[in-house]
Amino acid sequence: xxxxxxxxGLLAALGGGDAGRHPLPVRIRDALVVRIQRxxxxxxxxxxxIRALATQLAISxxxxxxxxxxxxxxxxxxxxTGGGTIVRLPSREPRHIAxxxxxxxxxxxxxxxxxxxxxxxxxxxxxxxxxxxxPELSDAEAFxxxxxxxxARPCESWFRYDPPAGREELxxxxxxxxxxxxxxxxxxxxxxxxxxxxxxxIVVRALxxxxxxxxxxxxxxxGLINVLRAAGARILEVPLLEDGPDLGVLEDLLRRxxxxxxxxxxxxxxxxxxTMSREKREALLAIIRRTGVSLLEDDHSPEMRFSGEPxxxxxxxxxxxxxxFYVRGFGKVYVPGIxxxxxxxxxxxxxxxxxVKATTDLQSPAIMQGALAEYLAxxxxxxxxxxxxxxxxxxxxxxxxxxxxxxxxxxEWRIPEGGLSLWLRLPPTLDVTGIYYPAARCGVxxxxxxxxxxxxxxxxxxxxxxxxTPPELLAEGADRLAAVIRSMAQSxxxxxxxx
Amino acid sequence: xxxxxxxxGLLAALGGGDAGRHPLPVRIRDALVVRIQRxxxxxxxxxxxIRALATQLAISxxxxxxxxxxxxxxxxxxxxTGGGTIVRLPSREPRHIAxxxxxxxxxxxxxxxxxxxxxxxxxxxxxxxxxxxxPELSDAEAFxxxxxxxxARPCESWFRYDPPAGREELxxxxxxxxxxxxxxxxxxxxxxxxxxxxxxxIVVRALxxxxxxxxxxxxxxxGLINVLRAAGARILEVPLLEDGPDLGVLEDLLRRxxxxxxxxxxxxxxxxxxTMSREKREALLAIIRRTGVSLLEDDHSPEMRFSGEPxxxxxxxxxxxxxxFYVRGFGKVYVPGIxxxxxxxxxxxxxxxxxVKATTDLQSPAIMQGALAEYLAxxxxxxxxxxxxxxxxxxxxxxxxxxxxxxxxxxEWRIPEGGLSLWLRLPPTLDVTGIYYPAARCGVxxxxxxxxxxxxxxxxxxxxxxxxTPPELLAEGADRLAAVIRSMAQSxxxxxxxx
Numbered sequence: 001x002x003x004x005x006x007x008x009g010l011l012a013a014l015g016g017g018d019a020g021r022h023p024l025p026v027r028i029r030d031a032l033v034v035r036i037q038r039x040x041x042x043x044x045x046x047x048x049x050i051r052a053l054a055t056q057l058a059i060s061x062x063x064x065x066x067x068x069x070x071x072x073x074x075x076x077x078x079x080x081t082g083g084g085t086i087v088r089l090p091s092r093e094p095r096h097i098a099x100x101x102x103x104x105x106x107x108x109x110x111x112x113x114x115x116x117x118x119x120x121x122x123x124x125x126x127x128x129x130x131x132x133x134x135p136e137l138s139d140a141e142a143f144x145x146x147x148x149x150x151x152a153r154p155c156e157s158w159f160r161y162d163p164p165a166g167r168e169e170l171x172x173x174x175x176x177x178x179x180x181x182x183x184x185x186x187x188x189x190x191x192x193x194x195x196x197x198x199x200x201x202i203v204v205r206a207l208x209x210x211x212x213x214x215x216x217x218x219x220x221x222x223g224l225i226n227v228l229r230a231a232g233a234r235i236l237e238v239p240l241l242e243d244g245p246d247l248g249v250l251e252d253l254l255r256r257x258x259x260x261x262x263x264x265x266x267x268x269x270x271x272x273x274x275t276m277s278r279e280k281r282e283a284l285l286a287i288i289r290r291t292g293v294s295l296l297e298d299d300h301s302p303e304m305r306f307s308g309e310p311x312x313x314x315x316x317x318x319x320x321x322x323x324x325f326y327v328r329g330f331g332k333v334y335v336p337g338i339x340x341x342x343x344x345x346x347x348x349x350x351x352x353x354x355x356v357k358a359t360t361d362l363q364s365p366a367i368m369q370g371a372l373a374e375y376l377a378x379x380x381x382x383x384x385x386x387x388x389x390x391x392x393x394x395x396x397x398x399x400x401x402x403x404x405x406x407x408x409x410x411x412e413w414r415i416p417e418g419g420l421s422l423w424l425r426l427p428p429t430l431d432v433t434g435i436y437y438p439a440a441r442c443g444v445x446x447x448x449x450x451x452x453x454x455x456x457x458x459x460x461x462x463x464x465x466x467x468x469t470p471p472e473l474l475a476e477g478a479d480r481l482a483a484v485i486r487s488m489a490q491s492x493x494x495x496x497x498x499x
Numbered sequence: 500x501x502x503x504x505x506x507x508g509l510l511a512a513l514g515g516g517d518a519g520r521h522p523l524p525v526r527i528r529d530a531l532v533v534r535i536q537r538x539x540x541x542x543x544x545x546x547x548x549i550r551a552l553a554t555q556l557a558i559s560x561x562x563x564x565x566x567x568x569x570x571x572x573x574x575x576x577x578x579x580t581g582g583g584t585i586v587r588l589p590s591r592e593p594r595h596i597a598x599x600x601x602x603x604x605x606x607x608x609x610x611x612x613x614x615x616x617x618x619x620x621x622x623x624x625x626x627x628x629x630x631x632x633x634p635e636l637s638d639a640e641a642f643x644x645x646x647x648x649x650x651a652r653p654c655e656s657w658f659r660y661d662p663p664a665g666r667e668e669l670x671x672x673x674x675x676x677x678x679x680x681x682x683x684x685x686x687x688x689x690x691x692x693x694x695x696x697x698x699x700x701i702v703v704r705a706l707x708x709x710x711x712x713x714x715x716x717x718x719x720x721x722g723l724i725n726v727l728r729a730a731g732a733r734i735l736e737v738p739l740l741e742d743g744p745d746l747g748v749l750e751d752l753l754r755r756x757x758x759x760x761x762x763x764x765x766x767x768x769x770x771x772x773x774t775m776s777r778e779k780r781e782a783l784l785a786i787i788r789r790t791g792v793s794l795l796e797d798d799h800s801p802e803m804r805f806s807g808e809p810x811x812x813x814x815x816x817x818x819x820x821x822x823x824f825y826v827r828g829f830g831k832v833y834v835p836g837i838x839x840x841x842x843x844x845x846x847x848x849x850x851x852x853x854x855v856k857a858t859t860d861l862q863s864p865a866i867m868q869g870a871l872a873e874y875l876a877x878x879x880x881x882x883x884x885x886x887x888x889x890x891x892x893x894x895x896x897x898x899x900x901x902x903x904x905x906x907x908x909x910x911e912w913r914i915p916e917g918g919l920s921l922w923l924r925l926p927p928t929l930d931v932t933g934i935y936y937p938a939a940r941c942g943v944x945x946x947x948x949x950x951x952x953x954x955x956x957x958x959x960x961x962x963x964x965x966x967x968t969p970p971e972l973l974a975e976g977a978d979r980l981a982a983v984i985r986s987m988a989q990s991x992x993x994x995x996x997x998x
Contacts, residue, residue, distance in 0.1 A: 130660060132660055135655035135656070135658045135659050136655055138658065140655065140657075140658035141653055143658070144650050144653060144654070144657065144658065145650075147646070147650045147866070148647060148650040148651050151643050151644075151646045151647040151650060152647050154640055154643065155643070156634035156635055156639065157634070158639075158643065158836070159634045159637065159639035159642070159643065159834050159835050159836050159837065160634050160835050160836045161629065161631055161830070161835055161836050162836065194693055194838075194860040194863075194864075195860050195861060197857075197858070197859070197860050197861045198859060198860040201858060201859055201860070205729060210709050210731065223857070223858070223861070226854070226857070226858040227858055230704060230855065230858050232709065331660070335658050336658050336659050336660055337657070337658050337659045337660050337661065337862070337864060337865035337866070338658065338864060338866075339693075339860060339861070339862065339863065339864040340864075355725070356729070358696075358722070358725070359696070359700060359722070359725040359726055359729050360696070360697060360700055360859065360860075361693040361694050361696050361697040361700070361838060361859075361860070362694060362696045362722070362838070363836070363838065364693075364838065365693075365836060365837060365838040365839075365864060365867055366836035367646070367836070367867075368864055368866075368867065
């Protein structure tokens, strides 16, 4: 077993800027895991000595040592008596359902998220990774028919540049849509965005300068964390309790750190599924009003409620002079992949937001905006969306019934009142990285919890999203996952004793 | 004539962040011009004393003094004997064609670009502001037909979330499209973006950190300048000569400032229309290779060539290991408002660019990508685009013939080899701000040159874009503009003696 003498492909994997990325040891571990999973680094191979690799990559030996330690904790390496670190494969994999053909299309070297995406699409795998609806259980078909009607005849006005705020037809239609959710808003208070993700990005780019503090929930939507990192924000985390963020911690942070912005996702929070109580929303609004800090409210899918009473959004509870930025996308419930959303903002900030929107992509596609305006004109969508919510409620029940039967009792989780995800915390001896590949090989995938933490991720957490999972596979997927967890928990040792 | 005692609406106009905006005196002047044009500040009104307004806005008196001076230079104010500054209207307006109804929809306070957009759409006005094709003289109809065909039947795969790089059908089709322009590229070298604007934004966000230097042409596309400002870049300007940027100045800047990126728009540059010679492209590529600095090449519309020999893009001249980022949109030539483009990048940087793309908007709309792939599958578009270029060549000739006859000889301009714009420099006694509103009232609008400068704008420059102008109005528009320029030049005094 000769030691590896090249750079392990790490130079390429670590190239480019690093703002908004994971810490270096994590990235090195991920790149090594990818190479091991691909068979490019075989079990038994000796990894390069720490100092030699550090010199080759021009980084600190401490960083390499940490990366090797993380690799060991994930089950992919072990220390050898007499020195050196040896590649191994996590060996405690109960059975192999989907052992190949794993993705053929080459991904970028060391790009873990791309590999996860590919794994999730592999044949035979039951995927719990995509937190959005299946096309057949969304209103995509009605939108398709609208688009077909609109494009059936020549119409030049669908193909032109418009002002960055959005097309007038759509801006005129959105207040009625929002009013059904108790939100009063005029066209002058809003911009059309290319999906909710862009709305988050626009607000943060407009408000936050590098080094400024921003409060986010712990855990939070990874797309928000990426936006905050890209802006150079200092992210302050507020723990989520059962009824929403810990307002005591929040008030303390507001006093000590004077953050620029507080970001919340109060309904069916992504990733935890937690819904903030009405009392807490009102208390949060009172804090916002008292301190003057701005609030970013991501409200992705209030329609997907399966139990409990609807709670108004914070924007619905607030007045026009409150510094509340409200984000609503149309992909999570209505039409996946449509890439349209709406951003509501205090009127005085709209000019600045429009500048950022124009800098970002000038405008959202005119024809898509026109089709959404047409789609929203027929209130028949309300009944269809309600029926879709009932179907997802049924799917959530199938999945949670199966999990309740099969998961070991040390697994921590709860059933959210809505949304297309569940949040699990593994038994104490387990680490998600250690079960991800065994689970994929057993034909079930999920989203590791790590990307949902701005810092110090809880390595035991994971998200199961069932929007894309065929209903007849929900129970089988739950069984596969529970089997892997039980099997790994029985034979595992705490990660801290490895390497 | 009592002095104005409120804050002139300036607090609202100056609110929000100010990254990526004009200097404060310019913004104050713009806000005042908007209020004067709207009739909210009438001729003869005395503006607040400099110190009082400075205190109210909590900014330096110097800034207010500069703003008042700029307002005077633009013809909207004059110093009063005995002190004070009085609002006036530029009085030398030869005739009024489009005196009302000026836009009714309220714009944001002090938002000059929004007002310009509204003026350009006013009835009776011949607009030279939009630098993109008219829907009827683009290939929008063919794209519409493709979209209609695609959406005619239920098809779930058009409505889903895809990887951020883009849909496979489109990624597979783009190499063939690019090969027709002499560019060799594989799907792994590219990302689909929401238009060229987003591609510029993604490259700069991925590569440039706040405070880092970036070289841009002087003048440059204002959308690029906005992107660089938003990233906190220190913008270094390289003057444009007749055959492209001054490479002597560039080499000096590269030595002294070690910029992260050099940005060029070598073919039919926006706004000047200048095309970089092949020799200069090769010399620039040699500089890039020698110094290792990255190059961002914006290639918006090489198809729109009306005279001279085609010149290969710098990307076409370069090899796979060169740090060249190449941006191509489909809105400027093919389908206005489609918001799709492609970004070619060195393969090692693609993972980082994909992270930024995902942070920005996750992905571009799936159905639009699918329709573009279908559209590009039928090479019949080549003949249609060639016919469109011939039609625009004819329109450029009509416009430039009329301008040649009518403009005073002190106006500096030239006829570009292609593209949908002309760049003019007014006679020495004139300032664009001074003629913009008189011209609009005489029924002709254009883009002031100011936004195309990162610093120290040349106040005599303006851009005429004729892509949207009906052909029968081109000569009349040229005559109106030339009449305003002649009239104002005859009666004007140098701006430096005002206030």
